[in-house]
Amino acid sequence: MIPIALKQIIAFTKRDYQRWSSYKTTVITQIINIFIGVFSWGVRASYVQRTVTEMYGSDYISFLIVGVAISNLILPLVQGVERRLNPWTLETILMTNLSTTVFVIGNVMWKYIFSIITFVPYLVIGILVFGAKLNVNLTATILAFIISAAILMGLAMVSSGLRIVTKSTDPITWAINILQNLFSGIAFPVVYLDTIFFPGVSTVSWFLPQTWVYHLCRLSMLTNPNLLDPGIMVQYLKGLVFALVLFPVGYKIFQWGVLRAKREGTLGHY
Amino acid sequence: MGTFSNLLESIKGTKGPFIEAISGLDLEVQEGEIFGILGPNGAGKTTLIKILCTLVLHDEGEAYVRGYDVKKEPGKVLNNLQAVLPGSRGFTWRLTGRQNLEFYSLLYGLEDNVAKKRIEYLLELTGLLDRADDDFQRYSTGMQRKLLLCRGLLRDTPIILFDEPTTGLDPSSAAEFRSLIKDRLVAEEGKTILMSTHNLSEAQGMCDRIAIMDRGKITACNTPDRIRYEMVDENQFNVAFHETPFTGKHEVMLNRLQEISGIQGVTPSIDPTDGLQELSFRIDKLMDLSVILEVLLNYDLNIKTMNTMEPTLEDAFIAITGERPAVPRRRVRR
Numbered sequence: 001m002i003p004i005a006l007k008q009i010i011a012f013t014k015r016d017y018q019r020w021s022s023y024k025t026t027v028i029t030q031i032i033n034i035f036i037g038v039f040s041w042g043v044r045a046s047y048v049q050r051t052v053t054e055m056y057g058s059d060y061i062s063f064l065i066v067g068v069a070i071s072n073l074i075l076p077l078v079q080g081v082e083r084r085l086n087p088w089t090l091e092t093i094l095m096t097n098l099s100t101t102v103f104v105i106g107n108v109m110w111k112y113i114f115s116i117i118t119f120v121p122y123l124v125i126g127i128l129v130f131g132a133k134l135n136v137n138l139t140a141t142i143l144a145f146i147i148s149a150a151i152l153m154g155l156a157m158v159s160s161g162l163r164i165v166t167k168s169t170d171p172i173t174w175a176i177n178i179l180q181n182l183f184s185g186i187a188f189p190v191v192y193l194d195t196i197f198f199p200g201v202s203t204v205s206w207f208l209p210q211t212w213v214y215h216l217c218r219l220s221m222l223t224n225p226n227l228l229d230p231g232i233m234v235q236y237l238k239g240l241v242f243a244l245v246l247f248p249v250g251y252k253i254f255q256w257g258v259l260r261a262k263r264e265g266t267l268g269h270y
Numbered sequence: 271m272g273t274f275s276n277l278l279e280s281i282k283g284t285k286g287p288f289i290e291a292i293s294g295l296d297l298e299v300q301e302g303e304i305f306g307i308l309g310p311n312g313a314g315k316t317t318l319i320k321i322l323c324t325l326v327l328h329d330e331g332e333a334y335v336r337g338y339d340v341k342k343e344p345g346k347v348l349n350n351l352q353a354v355l356p357g358s359r360g361f362t363w364r365l366t367g368r369q370n371l372e373f374y375s376l377l378y379g380l381e382d383n384v385a386k387k388r389i390e391y392l393l394e395l396t397g398l399l400d401r402a403d404d405d406f407q408r409y410s411t412g413m414q415r416k417l418l419l420c421r422g423l424l425r426d427t428p429i430i431l432f433d434e435p436t437t438g439l440d441p442s443s444a445a446e447f448r449s450l451i452k453d454r455l456v457a458e459e460g461k462t463i464l465m466s467t468h469n470l471s472e473a474q475g476m477c478d479r480i481a482i483m484d485r486g487k488i489t490a491c492n493t494p495d496r497i498r499y500e501m502v503d504e505n506q507f508n509v510a511f512h513e514t515p516f517t518g519k520h521e522v523m524l525n526r527l528q529e530i531s532g533i534q535g536v537t538p539s540i541d542p543t544d545g546l547q548e549l550s551f552r553i554d555k556l557m558d559l560s561v562i563l564e565v566l567l568n569y570d571l572n573i574k575t576m577n578t579m580e581p582t583l584e585d586a587f588i589a590i591t592g593e594r595p596a597v598p599r600r601r602v603r604r
Contacts, residue, residue: 004379011376015362015369022364091325092360092421096377097348262327265317 005102012106013113020110030118038122041068042130055189058222062133065126067186070217072122073115074152074210090164091268100254104157112149140220140227143236148213150243155209157250161257167269176208184210209246212239295331295488297481299464301428304456306473306494307466308583309483310591315466318483319431322464323353335429353431354422356438363407367398367417370406371424378425385424392420395454397446412443419450430455432465436472444472452476470583480583484591494583499555501589502581504534507551507559512572515545523569530565532557546571 002010021027045061052063093103126132155173162170183190183205190205205211216239219225225232261267295318299305307315320326321333324344332339338346361370368389375385393399396416401409409417415435422430435451436444455461467473473480474494481491490497514520516538527536532554539548551562559578566573 007376008379011373015365015373018369019362019364089360091355093377094325095323095348095353096374097345098377259327262325263329265320265326267325268320 005099008098008102009106009109013109016107016110020114034118034121035125037068037072038065038125039129041065042126042132046130052189054191056218056222058135059133061126061130062222063189063218064187065122065130065132066134066218066221067214069119069122069126070148070214071186072118073112073148074213094258094267100157100251100258104153104160104254108153108156134221135224136221137224137227140225140232140236141217143227144216144220144239147216147236147239147243150247151209151213151239154243154246154248154250157254158246161250161253161255164254164257164261164267167266176210179204179208180210184208185214190215206238209242212242215239295483295486297488297491299462299479301462302456302460303478304452304463304465304476306477306480307464307483308468308470308473308480308587309466311468312485313483313591314486315483316433317486319353319355319433319464319466322347323351323431324348325353348427349425350427351429351431352422352425352427353433354418354435355433356435359418360421361406361414361417364405366403367406367409367413367420368393368402370417371420374421375424380424388424388426389420392423395423396420396450410443412439412447415439415443415447416450419447423455428460429462429464432463434467435465436467436469448472448476470587474583482587482590489590490586497586498581498583501586503555504552505555505557505581506579507553507562507576508548508579509551509562509566509576510548510574511546512574513544514571516540519569520546523565527551527562527565530561533562 041064042061045064048060050060052058052060056063098106123132123134127134155176159170159173162172180186183193183202185192185205190202190211193202193205194200216236219232219235227233227236258267261269295314307318309315317326321328322335322340324340324347327341332341334340335347336350338350340347360374362373365373371389371392372385375389380388390399393402396419398413398416398420401413406414406417415438432451436447439447451463451465456463465477477494479491479493480497481488482497483489490501492500520538524536524538527533527549534552534554536552537550538546539550541547549566553559553562
């Protein structure tokens, strides 16, 4: 017997898949984007040809390919709910008495599945064409993905809750996303910031949730970490703290946004 | 026991320009009735409907749906009530009508086999069965409205709210939709309907009772007929004549008629060639018409026709709100 919450999440996923697959041109262009994207990053990384000695002890191609693949996982998750916040849809969905968690997870699930599907060709092309070398611990990777999903859904709920009130881009998510580009280490290890700017500046990075997503995924896919190693355990625990704080905070902010919009009578407003 | 009861003090925004959509509203709707909310734009009709379906929270006062507080027990309220809001809200345009309903049936938590039967029944009920597997984007406005109704009925709640149910529909689709609500949902399934509308003939034809809202307050609440009679003090009495040249003595007659107690005004219709054609009287509702006829007969007038026009809901609406409704209605001849 499938629990109703799971059925509801599947319903959202099925709906989004059906809608996505009905736009044939979009399907084709998205597939092309994956290939062009991975080749573009691969060529750049080949040109740099540097060893990332600072953090993961891997070559730059492997570091970058994993980073870009993860960034493709992150973006749709944060945008997933936000882009579905059509006020008319929101009113209708709220009248079904659906739980907030199901609403959020349901709205991002297809995006997440699609991101995971695109994650694979990124890695395959990275390995086969550009010689990227992965050193994966599967358990650690799954754990990193779970922590990452909780962090990103927390962020998605923060973003959505604020957006329901502001009706436009919310300042908090905007700031986090802007800072992510510089501080989260998509294309370089965050400690390199200390060399470029001044010592200690990379501390900012560790306050950004996305940094932990990149860091844990890279740890698990590039260094084959031993989860029982205290040093590694601390890294995962820090990421977990982010998830444990951000997810309930996001949940509260989403509910606050809905309640405030109901009180102001602006739930159905753009 | 009342299906709804409201005692709403106010609903207002906490920022921006102060909005007080509803104030001091006291209303109760009985089970199995069609209750209409009439009012000019901005009267607070939609706000009231959204309060009842938990999409807007009121600041003060109380609102109950079958005994459940809409503010404190929204889940239980939504188990008893669904709303059909205008527009094609929440449907995925590139999915079929059936796929859209299947999606919502899962959100409502219906079991697969129950949902399947229910969807089939509703598609049949609304006449959409033949087009159920067409993309929603291919649906006409009338079909989209029917699918909205199907969605509102998926959960089979005893109460359905409609906000402007026939706005945007062509006359035959609107008539079909009205019949669906009145004959199927209410007469056959015993549902309670609360609907807001601008359309006075729709309200008069469908509603057991209506409330007229103006600036967030209920200014009248009764059956459409009682509102017509109670809110308008006057009837209109028309007398048409065969060819009668209008002369000085008729001027005197008009003055005499104006002085009769119970006559609020007399308007003659005079044609330059044919003379006096018609007299239109605004009279007190209980006036004895023989007093008028007595005077007319004294002036050798050949009466062709006579009729009394009762006040319409439009007259009542104008008398109450001072505004003309969006869809005017002709007076009813008797």
